[in-house]
Amino acid sequence: MSDMPITPPVDRIDYRRRQKIGRIVQRLVILISAILLTAYVLAPVSWLVSSAFQTETEIVSIPPHWIPEHPTLRNFEAIFTAGNDEPVTYETRSGTDPAAGDFIPSTAENLLPSMANSLIVATLVVILNLLVGVPAAYAIAKIRFWGRNASVYFILITRVIPDIALVVPFFLVIRKLGMLDTLGSLVITYLAITVPFTVFILIQYFEGLPDELDKAARVDGCSRFQALIKVFLPLSMPSLVAVVLFTFLTSWNEFLLALMFTQTSASQTLPILLASFTSDFTVSFSFLNAAGVLAVVPPVIVAIVFERYIVSGLTAGAVKG
């Protein structure tokens, strides 16, 4: 017994200590990267938000005030009261804030209507997407028919057409139809950039639902249409939510096509109005940032509330393994 080699206990302690140190280092690396990532993502947005609550006097300080010293709601007030009684202009505002360059564009009163326009367009696009996309996805996922693969590839190909390649023909057709500067022109053209994605996500989801459901429903005397409405739709809520979200956000955020087809406040969407503010060098910075915040808040809230659906939807559009 005594001459058996004894494992020196030092080794084990060393191993344990190394493991412990390794774990601490790992924790530290995770902590630091998490902080860095949060800063990277949130710093630009925080700066935008902070600026929106500063007065024009404060916003032009050098170096900048990272946190407003005298937070104000006046920039938002200017947006929400614009066009109510008296137009908010350089004169009416400079009376209260003597700082130079405190200029609210006369188009400020179009901001809320443009949000309404964005909302209307996005809602209509969502509805049309569902009407068109759901039956198509069901057919491709659950019905074996001649030309099924061709349809899949056709839809995928339409998904990669760059929007800018559609601008010239769209413009000419829409002008010919007399639809320039109407919300209808946006609803129609936005279908091109939303429908392929919608169908694609829905196909993926429907494929995951068992074929037996379809067969059982049909044996019970359902038509294809009834099977879709009564059996599949209630089961596909998560994917429908994802589709609604993507379609809504895409329409709400779209800029290029809206830039081509809208001219007046009758059809201008929020991004168009924002862009018009940025190209005007006289517009007050604080007002501009407040308008920016208004454009950012709705989609960000939607994204945070529906995070789970969005991530699973985006993942469905990805390649597994």
Next chain:
Amino acid sequence: MLFLAPVMAVLGAVAVFPIAYSLYISFFSMKLTRPNRTPFVGLKNYTDLLADEAFWGAVWRTVSFSLVSVTAIALIALLVSLLLNQEFRGRRILSTILLVPWAIPYVANALMWKWIYDSSYGALNGLLYQLDFIDKYMVWLGDQDKTLFLIANAFVWKEVPLATILLLVSLKSIPSDIYSAARVDGATVWQRFVHVTLPAMKPGFLLVMIYETMMAIRHFDLFFILTEGGPGSASHVLSWHIYVETFRNLSFGSGAAMSYVLAIATFALSYLFIRTLGRRI
């Protein structure tokens, strides 16, 4: 198929027809300044393009913008997805926060970065000044050598979340026993990363590269708001070139020809994308 009819009708009207019509237009000299005469010119719009130095300049800038952006997106998204693949407290909150840039409209993103880069009161100047990296405020977007990188930075910031989500899918698909096996075989952290993690992420990377390149090549919004192609022609990319040719010079024929070139380039690139996605259905 009755179920497919609506989608085919819609896509036929808003995708196939415009693309075909665009090809047709590109064979004509169509200038809105001269609305009553649109002579057929055959391939002239295309041959003119080949000889047009501004066009090739725009192509080159588009390529460099895309290369820089997509590389940065892939690298940052790789790091972020490795982080989010770990178990730690606050991971859920972090992945929710990550969706913020993704949700922000591009126009608001552009407005935000324009304000950050502002030469008189911007945050970039303020920060670098306070940290003593610069001794006077700089005109960032006015610097020809920096413009494209600064725009790329704004683009990258917004695209990283989506790329991260796509990469996380591949990461999650790696069975954990492969790691255990590698550890038993004595593989170090780095060896496990190089020989297990990276190969498994290949499909994810491929998808991110192709998708983000497609997005970068066609990107327009940031260029419109941040620089309008300037200073000089430093950020005069292809999408901006098409916009100027079509809606400022009102030359629809050559504009259509250019956008056709862009569409074909995209198709060539997305061939793989379509194949991979199509095979799964």
